[in-house]
Amino acid sequence: xxxxxVIVGRDGPLGIVxxxxxxSMNAMDETLCDAxxxxxxxxxxxxxxRAILLTGEGDAFCAGANLKSMSxxxxxxxxxxxxxxxxxxxxxxxxxxxxxxxxxxxAVNGAAVGVGCGIALASDIVLVGRSGxxxxxxxxxxxxxxxxxRGPFRASPARAAPPP
Numbered sequence: 001x002x003x004x005x006v007i008v009g010r011d012g013p014l015g016i017v018x019x020x021x022x023x024s025m026n027a028m029d030e031t032l033c034d035a036x037x038x039x040x041x042x043x044x045x046x047x048x049x050r051a052i053l054l055t056g057e058g059d060a061f062c063a064g065a066n067l068k069s070m071s072x073x074x075x076x077x078x079x080x081x082x083x084x085x086x087x088x089x090x091x092x093x094x095x096x097x098x099x100x101x102x103x104x105x106x107a108v109n110g111a112a113v114g115v116g117c118g119i120a121l122a123s124d125i126v127l128v129g130r131s132g133x134x135x136x137x138x139x140x141x142x143x144x145x146x147x148x149x150r151g152p153f154r155a156s157p158a159r160a161a162p163p164p
Contacts, residue, residue, distance in 0.1 A: 004020065005019070005020050005021045005031070005032050005035065006018070006019060006020060006032065006035045006036050006039055007020045007057075008039045008043070010049070013048060013049060013050035013051065014049070014050070014051050014052070014053060015043035015046065015049040015051070015052045015053070016052075016053045016055070017036065017039055017040060017043065017052065017053070017054050017055075018054075018055050018056065018057055019032070019036070019055070019056040019057060019061070019062055020056075020057045021057075022056075022057050022058025022059065022060070024063070024066050025058065025059065025060035025062075025063035025110070025111060026056040026057065026058065026060050026061065026062045026063060026116070027062070027063045027064055027065060027066035028062060028064070028065055028066055028115050028116070029065070029066040032066070033090055033115075037090060037092075037093040040052065040054075040093050040096075040097065041093055041096065044093075044096055044097070044100050044102060049102065050102060051102055051103045051104070051105065052097075052102060052103070052104045052105070053105050053107060054104065054105065054106045054107065054119060054120075054123060055106070055107040055108075055109065056108075056109060056110070056116075058110070059109070059110040059111075059131070060109070060110035060111040060112075060113075060116070061106070061107075061108040061109055061110055061111060061112040061116050061119075061120065061132065062111070062112060062113070062115060062116025062119060063111045063113050063114075063116060064111075064113040064114025064115055064116055064117075065114055065115055090115060090118075094118060094119065094122040097122050097123065098122055103124045103125060104122075104123045104124050104125075105123060105124065105125045105126075105127060106119060106120040106123035106125070106126045106127070107127045107129070108120050108126060108127065108128045108129065108132040108134075109129045109131055109132055110129075110131045110132060110133075111133060111135070112132065112133070112134045112135075113134070113135045113136070114135070114136060117134045117135060117136040118136070120134065121134075
């Protein structure tokens with residue numbers, strides 16, 4: 001499956017998933033979240049896939065929730081419901097990634113913010129380019145949760161500061 005905002009490919013037993021909305025720095029709205037989660041779930045279920053590579057097109061891995069787009073999608077002027085997006089599609093896939101025997105590698109180029117940070121930290125291996133950085137300003141408990149799940153070295157806020 002290859003959608004415009006998410007590209008999926010294969011290189012032998014490697015499944016490759018790329019956010020493809022560089023104009024928004026690959027920020028996630030519900031449409032992108034649902035497509036991305038479905039593709040990753042499909043690769044996790046595919047016995048021919050032995051590892052999964054996650055990356056982003058352009059200058060960002062994933063710049064968090066696309067609040068501007070989500071506000072337009074909401075009816076009646078209600079604010080965007082990021083929690084619904086996370087609970088409905090994202091969190092179940094992140095949990096499956098965490099417990100899957102298949103290694104999931106995040107190749108972080110540029111910003112990994114909010115949900116993008118969570119995706120990277122839920123991966124087994126995180127490769128960070130010179131432009132890569134992490135930020136999760138939405139909730140301090142996320143670092144504690146990831147430290148409990150992955151260990152303090154993998155989720156240390158001190159290691160997640162933007163480059164100087």
